[in-house]
Amino acid sequence: MKLLVTGGAGYVGSVCAARLIESGHEVVVLDDLSTGHADAVPSGARFVEGDINEVIGSVLAEGFDGVLHFAAKSLVGESMVDPAKYWQGNVVTSLRLLDAMREHGTPRLVFSSTAATYGEPEEVPIAESAPTRPTNTYGATKLAIDHAITSYAAAHGLAAVSLRYFNVAGAHGPVGERHAVETHLIPLVLQVALGQREQIQIYGEDWPTEDGTCVRDYIHVTDLADAHLLSLEHAVAGEHRIYNLGNGTGFSVKQVIDTCREVTGHPIPAVIAPRRAGDPAVLVASSERARTDLGWKPERADLTGIVRDAWEFTRSRQEA
Ligand code: UFG
Secondary structure, rough: EEEEEEOOOOOOOOOOHHHHHHOEEEEEOOOOHHHHHHHHOOOOEEEEOOOOHHHHHHHHOOOOOEEEEEEEEEEEHHHHHOOHHHHHHHHHHHHHHHHHHHOOOOOOEEEEEHHHHHHOOOOOOOOOOOOOOOOHHHHHHHHHHHHHHHHHHHHHHOOOEEEEOOOEEEOOEEEEEOOOOOOOOHHHHHHHHHHOOOOEEEEEOOOOOOOOOOEOOOOEHHHHHHHHHHHHHHOOEEEEEEEOOOOOOEEEEEHHHHHHHHOOOOOOOEEEEEOOOOOOOEEEEEHHHHHHOOOOOOOOOOOHHHHHHHHHHHHHHHHO
């Protein structure tokens, strides 16, 4: 297929673009480089630098079999202090994309949704039927886009899949996580191991969990990318399907730090800090639906392996 990957210079987008090329697809990456890196775009892809709002019409006019839409603002903390950036950057931009796809008859869409659409869950693991009550603006904007996609699919025959990612981590060979402002747990802990930061702050030790720290479901970025390929194959015209992607096992912040200590051999000093606004206590996925409908099966579920891949990537960047 000929595919447009928005946000293909970012972490998840660039890994998916690489995976699509490895599977024989033709890939065009569209990215404004506001947070992505031009050198993360895989060499087999054609790269268009630009803002979706300005160029999407002319890009889609050349004809595509589908769009994988990763381009987004994705920092939970920032979304609480600068909501306009998220409503504009996520919702308005995605509506622009949906309209351009309709105009040019682009038949398929795979959208990066998030576990943050659910908010604090009533039941764990979280199934797709769980109530969606986001606790932060980031999750609210992604949920709004999911609703828009549902109505566009029903009204205009779009074949759409939203993938609700839990906590993505690890690296796909030379492509990994590198944000200018890093807020994610595993890369921050690894920065301590590299000596780039003195200690890691644990955001709250008084959560209603076994060791008092937040629990998350960490999924390897390559497994996540594979779900996108399967989604493209299984998307059905006029339907919007939603799938949770995680391993179904939760790890506390303290367990993640301990795993990083094992992998790196570094003591990684940690201190307790106040809770972070917008954080739910526990987010663990039920991915039964993805397994049943898509035939998806995570091959890299082990947290030690996920951290090891992230660590190898981090060290290789340091040496480069
Ligand atoms: N944390 C710390 N110290 C830090 C950084 C994070 O204790 O320095 C904690 C957080 O409070 C949270 C956990 O580590 O409990 C994981 O935090 P991340 O920032 O790595 O990830 P989040 O769970 O906040 O969010 C991620 C994605 C979101 C997505 C969400 C869904 O960034 O886009 O997973 O699970 F919505």
